[in-house]
Structure formats: structure tokens, C-alpha cells
Amino acid sequence: MSSFGDKSLIPASALENPIFPRELEDEAIYIMREVAAQFERPAILFSGGKDSITLVRLAQKAFYPGKIPFPLVHVDTGHNFPETIAYRDWLAKEVGAELIVRYVQDSISQGKVQEETGKYASRNALQTVTLLDAIEEFKFDACIGGARRDEEKARAKERIFSVRDDFGQWDAKRQRPELFDMLNGRISVGENVRVFPISNWTELDVWNYIKEEGIPLPSIYFSHQRPVFERDGMLWADSEFINKDTDEIPYEATVRFRTVGDMTCTAAVLSEATELDDIIGEILSAEISERGARMDDKRSEAAMEKRKQQGYF
Amino acid sequence: MDILRIATAGSVDDGKSTLIGRLLYETQSITRDKLEALEAASKRKGLDFLDLSLLTDGLIAEREQGITIDVAHIYFSTPTRKYIIADTPGHFEYTRNMVTGASNAKVSLILVDARHGVVEQTFRHFFISSMLRIPKVIVCVNKMDLVGYSEERFQQIKQEFQDIATKIQFSGQEIEFVPISSLYGVNITKKSDEIGWYSGASLLETLERFDDQIKADSSHAARFPVQYVVRPKTEEYHDYRGYAGRVASGTFSVGDEIVVLPTGQRSKISSIEKFDQSLQQVHARESVVISLETDVDVSRGNMLVKAGEEPAQLREISAQVCWLDYQALTPGKTLLLQHGINDTKAKVLALDELVNVQTLERSENPAQLKLNEIGGIRLKIAKPIFADTYQENPSNGAFILIDEFSHATVGVGFMN
Numbered sequence: 001m002s003s004f005g006d007k008s009l010i011p012a013s014a015l016e017n018p019i020f021p022r023e024l025e026d027e028a029i030y031i032m033r034e035v036a037a038q039f040e041r042p043a044i045l046f047s048g049g050k051d052s053i054t055l056v057r058l059a060q061k062a063f064y065p066g067k068i069p070f071p072l073v074h075v076d077t078g079h080n081f082p083e084t085i086a087y088r089d090w091l092a093k094e095v096g097a098e099l100i101v102r103y104v105q106d107s108i109s110q111g112k113v114q115e116e117t118g119k120y121a122s123r124n125a126l127q128t129v130t131l132l133d134a135i136e137e138f139k140f141d142a143c144i145g146g147a148r149r150d151e152e153k154a155r156a157k158e159r160i161f162s163v164r165d166d167f168g169q170w171d172a173k174r175q176r177p178e179l180f181d182m183l184n185g186r187i188s189v190g191e192n193v194r195v196f197p198i199s200n201w202t203e204l205d206v207w208n209y210i211k212e213e214g215i216p217l218p219s220i221y222f223s224h225q226r227p228v229f230e231r232d233g234m235l236w237a238d239s240e241f242i243n244k245d246t247d248e249i250p251y252e253a254t255v256r257f258r259t260v261g262d263m264t265c266t267a268a269v270l271s272e273a274t275e276l277d278d279i280i281g282e283i284l285s286a287e288i289s290e291r292g293a294r295m296d297d298k299r300s301e302a303a304m305e306k307r308k309q310q311g312y313f
Numbered sequence: 314m315d316i317l318r319i320a321t322a323g324s325v326d327d328g329k330s331t332l333i334g335r336l337l338y339e340t341q342s343i344t345r346d347k348l349e350a351l352e353a354a355s356k357r358k359g360l361d362f363l364d365l366s367l368l369t370d371g372l373i374a375e376r377e378q379g380i381t382i383d384v385a386h387i388y389f390s391t392p393t394r395k396y397i398i399a400d401t402p403g404h405f406e407y408t409r410n411m412v413t414g415a416s417n418a419k420v421s422l423i424l425v426d427a428r429h430g431v432v433e434q435t436f437r438h439f440f441i442s443s444m445l446r447i448p449k450v451i452v453c454v455n456k457m458d459l460v461g462y463s464e465e466r467f468q469q470i471k472q473e474f475q476d477i478a479t480k481i482q483f484s485g486q487e488i489e490f491v492p493i494s495s496l497y498g499v500n501i502t503k504k505s506d507e508i509g510w511y512s513g514a515s516l517l518e519t520l521e522r523f524d525d526q527i528k529a530d531s532s533h534a535a536r537f538p539v540q541y542v543v544r545p546k547t548e549e550y551h552d553y554r555g556y557a558g559r560v561a562s563g564t565f566s567v568g569d570e571i572v573v574l575p576t577g578q579r580s581k582i583s584s585i586e587k588f589d590q591s592l593q594q595v596h597a598r599e600s601v602v603i604s605l606e607t608d609v610d611v612s613r614g615n616m617l618v619k620a621g622e623e624p625a626q627l628r629e630i631s632a633q634v635c636w637l638d639y640q641a642l643t644p645g646k647t648l649l650l651q652h653g654i655n656d657t658k659a660k661v662l663a664l665d666e667l668v669n670v671q672t673l674e675r676s677e678n679p680a681q682l683k684l685n686e687i688g689g690i691r692l693k694i695a696k697p698i699f700a701d702t703y704q705e706n707p708s709n710g711a712f713i714l715i716d717e718f719s720h721a722t723v724g725v726g727f728m729n
Contacts, residue, residue: 021314021395029600030559033540034654037613061588062600065553066545149386153368156385172383176722177413177637181559182651182713186720200397202388 004094005057009214013277020208025058028197030181031160032062035142035195036069038185042142042195043100045131046072048084049260050217051146053091054198054206057215059144060095070144071098075130077123078105079241079262087218102134119243122264132168135192142185144195150202160199166190204283211276221279223256223271234267258283314390317523320399320415320447322438323424328455332424332495333387333400334365336517339502342389343368362496383407384414393521403434408685409637412441412725416711420523421447422516427460427492431473433671439474440670443481444633444687444727446707449523450488453516457508458494464510467492480673483704491516530597533706534624535563537617538653543602555586555602556611561653561708563619565603566594570620573611574699579620580605597708614655616699624699624709629662630692631729633703634682638716638723641681642690648723649715650694658695659714665689689729703727 035042044059046052059068072092076085092099104123107113112133113126135143149156159175161183176184185193198206210217227238227250236242238250241264255268256279273279323329337343343351347368355364387398399414401407403424415421421442425435442450452474460466471490478488492500492508493516499505502517514522543555565571569582583606585592587599595601603617611617618624630650636642642661650659667679667688682688703710714724 019314021316023316023598026559026598026600030540033557033600037541037654062557063541063543064586064588064602065547065550065555066543150388153385156387157383175383177409177725179413179416179713179722179725180708180711181417182653182711184651184713184715184720184722186649186715188720200386200388202390202395204390205395 004060004091004215006214006216009216011211011275011277014208014212018212020205020212024198024201024205025061025209027181027200028058029062031183031195031197032059032144034183034185035144035197036063038183039142039193041138041140042070042144043073043138043140044068044070044097044144045146046074046088046099047146047260048074048080048088048218049146050206050210050221051148051198053215053217054201054209055144055146056091056095056097057209057213058197059097068095068097071100071138073100073102073134073138073140073143075127075134076101076103077127077262078103079123079239079264081218081220081237081257081260081263083218083220084260100134100138102130102137104130106130107133119245121243122262124262124265128168135168140192141187142193142195144197146198147196148201148203148206149199158196158199160196161185162194162196163187164192164194168192170194204280207276207280207283211280218260220257220260223254223274223278225252225254226268227251228253228255228268235270236267237263239263314394316395316397317420317520318397318399318418319420319422319520320401320411320418320442321422321424322401322411322415322441323403323434323455327403327424327426328366328495329400329403329424330366330368331364332422332453332455332493332501333398334363334368335495335498335501336398337368337387337389338365339498340389340391340517365495384410391517391521396520403438405434405437405685408437408441409635411438412445412635412637415441415445415447416725418445418447420449420451420520423450423452425452425454425470425474427454427456427466427470430470431477435474436477437670439478440481440673441635443483443486444635446483446486446703448486450486451516451519452488452490454490454492455495457492457499458497462492462494462499462507464508467511489513489519491519530562530708531564533562533597533708534622534701535565535569535619536561536624536701536706536709537565537603538655539611539613539615539617540654541613542611553604555604556617557600557602558617559600560595560597562597562706563622564594564596565617565619567592571605571617572620572623573609574616574618574623575626575697576610576615578609580607580609582606616653616655618699624701626697627700628694628697630659630694630698630700630712630726631665632690632692632712632726633668633687633729634690634714634724634726635687636682636684636724638721639684640723641683642724643681647717649717650692650698650712650726651715652698652700652712653709655698656715657698658717659692660694662691662693665691690726692726700728702729 104126107130113129228235229248229250256271354367385400401411401414423438500515539556539558541557584604585595586602644661646661648659664679666675701709710728712726716723
């Protein structure tokens, strides 16, 4: 057995009082198996964040003792935390899954997208193009993602099997009804499906699952020291990828990250949480929602819906 | 921890979104930044109160029009359980979205505006809840503040509702009535002085007391649709062959004698596994891998059932159907029928009747079944399926219809 899902990592509190609703796991495993059965070339979109790590765990369980029958696909913006990349490479090896990486830098070099400029420049929007190219290159007909309906209100409307056209676009008005647990993944040439097995999980469900399963995580989720600077009332990791103003002066702080996206759009929170129990305690008392620390959502009230229409998750 | 899935339905201005917002607010499920965003958005709309409905209407078009169009899923928890709300539109045009959202629900919340009482939509929502055999319906009489929290008005509405409900209520379906004011948070999570005359529980307390129905699914005949055959073909698991799936209903135990459908071959269960755990018994809704004692031919789409509990083999189906597509259903049309994870071609033999959901009148042999209409149809299918009636065993008695060309899901059916 691999050390991904290490029983020695499960804290005593989780063994004594498990609270994760196991029905959610049964549902997600059912969805994983439907993907393997209904599609020819499915893939897991792997970002290195806790949600996609959870997906890998679910896939591992769904097909055990067989191997995960899909590759992990990572769209690397080049602005990832180095800890995420190291974890990604370790995980793929540990579960014996194929890892496919495609780079936003290549899309930029090919002139397909243009780097944003200015203080808020981010490659977040650019990754959609790289993703769509990867889908075309490998002819993926289903891409499994870790999006959850509780994250954001446009996502609350998302189906489990979400059909996208040739351009990866989401059409909210043309969504297929999903009745009972019957999943209809039939598509025409050029179309593909985004699949969201943990649609019905909340952030807290994910954390409780990670805890009760003994899933190791990238270190940036836990409290650590790093140079940060303040912008718009939030803390940002100092990195060469962010264009700082002259008055944005980095200093050392004890922080952790609640979600893991690019260094350019994921803010840190001050935290002393070094254990999963501490993190869960923080979430329970937190006043800021998970995506509140994501600059990409703050661009407008409909930011997510608009990005989804363009083929983002 | 268990999960309770609820469907909400109401007319445009019944205050459904406000009710959900209120439930989230009072169970501390809204974080401060979301609340601040809400305050700002309410102000932009020129309102002097918190518009809790803005929490749930997630699409640009919905916010523009101030209505719910598509199903939204909303989550909150109490120390007792996790709740999933499927928030569905009330408009007739979106009936299909309501059926979709309610299909997994064990509790249906129907909103009635205390000023207007029982209206057309109320009845349609109840009809759909009953058609789906949702075991519990809670009628929330909302906006009690606008009728002076009058007990008389509440009793009047209760009577109106019961008069029509008795015609379609199925045996075992419970109906409860709760007076509330979503806007002022009266009787949502706790009892309030305003309605001292009311001796029942608040809405949340009523939900908390609801007994989980998963047990009911486990009491039905045992059905295990095979989703995927696990064959690792590694050194360690050279001859391993396990059948992966999710128990649709009933329970299975190691040693049970089973029949494989459609082949009719018999065997015994040698093991039930959930990842690295071996189980003696498995219940409805659990995802497992089952192995058999003997080498029999089993592939995706087959169903394992307990010997002596075999469902009927059907080549022709009679069912109640809700049509979900803009292009109407007509006799002679061919479609794909998906029953659980299994599918087959199907041809519409006849449209037997159309039900007027408002009046319950039934007209025979309609020419077509239009979007959002409900009626009885007969289908011929290319290969036999093994189904129960929806009434007997909902998880093995429903199907969806799929357009052969667009691949869209165009109908949902309930086996008679």
C-alpha cells in the first residue's frame, strides 16, 4: 500500500469521533466509476490543491486494487508555489498515475495568449487556453475537476456532468437535467464533459475527509514563516511573479494558505495552525470565506460565471 | 454524520430565496465577507434591509430578473446532520428544473404566501413532490407578518391545502404546516412570541426531527447494478475480478446466493470490499466491490440481485413521464432509455393520457407531450430491462429518456 492515505497520519480526534458524511464518498466513487465506464479518454485535472488531492484519493479508492485508469493533468502557470510542484511529482509516483504537464509559458511563447501587465497581472485567466489546447492534444472527452458548489454562487448551479462545446464553454441555460443519480455523459464530436465528483462537499467536508483518511498535504497549507507584503488588506507571498509598488514592503510573517492557486492570486492568512485539527478549528471560526482570499473572484460579482462561460473549470 | 436532502419550491415572490438566506444566516453558515458583499449589493439595489435572496440567485440572468431559473445547491450543517438544499424555481416554465432538483430529496419544502393562500403553483409543487414520492412535505406559510400573525389565516390555508392534498397524497407521506416570516426570522430556527398560539416546532426543529430514510432504501429488494469490472492484471492480483458498483437498494451479505441479470447465472458472494476494508454486509447507497465464488460472466450494465427477489423482466414499459425538452414528444419517436446505468433503444408506442396538474383531469390519447407536461406513455425497448415499479422501489423504478441526436436528457419516467 502506498503512503498516500497513511493511517499513522490520522489524528486521535478523527478516530474517536469521525464526522465526515461517508455518503459523500460513496457518491463521489460512484461518479468516478461512471467516468471510467462512459468515456474513452478521461483525465483528472490536478492543480495541487486540497480538492484535487481529494479527487486522487477517491479515484484510488474507486478502482482499488486496480490502478487509477486516468492520467493527472496539470496546467502549470509557472507561478505555482514550488511546494505544490514537489508534492505533485511525489503524488503521481506514489499512486502510480501518469502525469501530464502543460505550460502556460508555452501558450505565451506561441503567441496564443498575452501576459497581463500591471500590478494585478496574473496568469489565472490564461490557463484556460492552455487547458483547452491540452484537451485537444490528448482528445480528452472527460476532465474531472475538484470544483465544489459551495465555493461560489455560479458554481452552485453546476451539474455533476457538465457538457462543454468545442470552445470549452459553459452554457447555463442549456444544462442537462440530472435526475436521481443517473448521469448522461453522451456527447457529440468536439464536445467534452467536465465532471465534478465532489460537487456536494463543503470546504469543511474536504478537511474532515483529509483528516479521517490520513492524506498528506503540501506544506503551504500549514503554518510556516515566509516573506509577505500587504495589499488591499490581504497578505501576499513575496515572489518575483508579483509586480510590487514601491510602498509594498515585504516582511516575515507566520502564515498559511487556505486555498492553493497561483502565487499571484492566492492570499495568505496569519496562522499558527500546524495540525489539521487547528486548521479545522480556524475554518469553523473563520470570518472570511475560502474564495474571499482569491483575487480572481473579486474582479466582479459575476467573475466566476464569466470565466466558466469561457471554458475555465 | 448523515445527510438530509431537501427541495424547496415556491412561486416567484413567496420569499423562497429569503427563507434559504435566513436558514444560512441563523445557522451561522455565512461568512463575514459574504455578508458584507450582501450588504453592499442590497444597498446598490436601493434596499434598506439585507436582501438574503441575493445569496442564492447565482446567475447574471437571475439577478437581473429577480427570479430563480436553475437549480442551485446550497449547504448548511447543524451538529445533528448536513443539509443539502436543492433550490428550485417555482415558475411553470421551469417545472423540469424543479423535477430535477427534487429527484433526490427526502423532504420537500413548499412555500405559501400567507396573503394569497394556496395558488396554482402550490398544487403543482405538491403534485410533483407526490409523483416523486417524497416522504415528507413541509408547507411553510410565509409572510405571516403581513397578515398580523393571524392564527385564523394560518388554519384557513392549512384547510385549503389539505382539501386538495388528500386527492394525491400517498400512504405514508407526511405533511406538516409551519407558520413563518423569513424576512423577520420568525419561527425559522426558533419559536417566536409573535405566534404564541402555535404549538408546533420551528422549521429547523421540524427538519432536525425527520428520521433518515436511507433505512427505507435498505428495506427494499436488493439490487446491485455493476458499474465497472475491476481487473488489476498485476502479479499480486493476477486472477482478481471484482464487480464495482453502488448498492441501489436493499442489503447484501457475504454468502448470499445471487442471480446475475440478464444471464440468469447463479453464484454466491465471496467478498464485499470497500477499498482495503472487508465487509460482511453492505447497505443501500454504499459503493463497494463485490466478488463471487464462481467464475460467471458479468459485465457493466448487469445487475446482481438476491435469489428469490428477481425483478420483472420488461420488454414493454408503461410509465408516467415528465417531458423536459422544447421539442414535444410524439408517438412513434425513438429515444435512448437509461435505467440506472443501463441503456437501451426505446420507441414510443403510445401516449395514453395527459394529466392536467392543476385540475388533475386526465385527457386520453393526447397528440403530444410538451415541455413540462406529465402523462402516461407506453414504450417498447430493444433489450429487456429488470425494473421494479417506482412505487415499490424508487431507486430501481425510474429512468431517463435521451435524444439520440442531441444526446440531451429529454424526459424522466416512473415505472408503473
